[in-house]
Amino acid sequence: MKRKLHCQGEDHALIRCRSLSKILPKTNCGDCGYSTCFAFASMVVSEKLPLKNCPHIDSALLESAQKELDAQYAIGKWTKKDMAADALQWAKERAASMKIMEVHERIGGRLIKDGDEDAIELPYFRDTLIIKSGTIVKTNGETLNRWEQVFIYNHMAQGGKQLPTGKWKGLVELPNTVSKMKSMKEHVEAPLIEHFKGKSRELCAAGEAIGGKVLHDEEVKADVVLLFSPLPRIPVMLVFWDQDLEEGFGAEVKLLFDETILEHLDIESIMFLSERIKQLLCGESV
Numbered sequence: 001m002k003r004k005l006h007c008q009g010e011d012h013a014l015i016r017c018r019s020l021s022k023i024l025p026k027t028n029c030g031d032c033g034y035s036t037c038f039a040f041a042s043m044v045v046s047e048k049l050p051l052k053n054c055p056h057i058d059s060a061l062l063e064s065a066q067k068e069l070d071a072q073y074a075i076g077k078w079t080k081k082d083m084a085a086d087a088l089q090w091a092k093e094r095a096a097s098m099k100i101m102e103v104h105e106r107i108g109g110r111l112i113k114d115g116d117e118d119a120i121e122l123p124y125f126r127d128t129l130i131i132k133s134g135t136i137v138k139t140n141g142e143t144l145n146r147w148e149q150v151f152i153y154n155h156m157a158q159g160g161k162q163l164p165t166g167k168w169k170g171l172v173e174l175p176n177t178v179s180k181m182k183s184m185k186e187h188v189e190a191p192l193i194e195h196f197k198g199k200s201r202e203l204c205a206a207g208e209a210i211g212g213k214v215l216h217d218e219e220v221k222a223d224v225v226l227l228f229s230p231l232p233r234i235p236v237m238l239v240f241w242d243q244d245l246e247e248g249f250g251a252e253v254k255l256l257f258d259e260t261i262l263e264h265l266d267i268e269s270i271m272f273l274s275e276r277i278k279q280l281l282c283g284e285s286v
């Protein structure tokens with residue numbers, strides 16, 4: 001007997017998470033990348049994961065179920081709220097009250113003309129951004145993903161006047177960051193250590209590839225010191241101590257920020273930037 005696609009008692013064509021799980025084989029084999037069929041079903045419904053990512057669905061059911069899902073997505077039913085879109089809207093509004101002419105100096109950009117329009121040319125890692133009212137694009141034509149746009153708009157809205165002083169602080173030394181320490185360790189430091197332990201040279205090469213400079217500072221007793229300028233007013237230093245298997249020390253890494261960072265970025269944006277540096281160094285796609 002064919003398994004029913006809809007919830008019992010429901011006569012509409014919407015597929016809810018629980019009813020979708022009924023057409024999945026329920027073997028929890030993990031071939032889709034999720035540990036259970038139900039977890040996969042949740043992602044199909046809320047994140048629009050293609051149903052065909054489960055290779056074990058009856059092909060006759062697959063097509064009709066996907067059609068119903070597409071209809072469901074079209075009206076936004078059950079899909080996860082688009083956080084990036086909301087955040088982008090908020091950040092744009094936050095930055096909108098500022099005129100391009102007033103912002104460029106604070107964030108260290110160059111005022112240019114793009115056609116008849118005023119625009120800011122702003123270095124961003126190894127790229128250059130062109131910021132106009134309401135749009136941010138790279139000069140090579142690539143677009144920034146929405147979270148990166150949120151990051152840039154927040155910087156524009158926050159951007160203070162103070163230039164970096166060259167005095168470095170770890171996240172822990174900045175106010176109101178206690179709740180972010182765990183996230184920094186888990187999402188930035190641990191993956192960097194895992195990726196680069198025993199590979200100091202690779203770390204230097206990866207850092208230089210994204211525009212970092214290897215410093216040979218006698219005062220900083222570390223195996224690698226990299227200086228990044230992701231944005232003109234925002235230098236970031238990465239300090240790496242490699243593992244010493246003979247002495248029994250594990251590797252360690254710290255990101256340091258100029259003491260003026262909070263003039264230019266809020267804490268959430270500092271976390272975003274830290275993760276972005278980690279992603280670029282580790283070659284992760286975003």
Ligand code: SF4
Nearest residue numbers: 028029030032037054
């Ligand atoms: S591949 Fe299909 S059967 Fe296996 S766990 Fe994923 S959804 Fe379930």
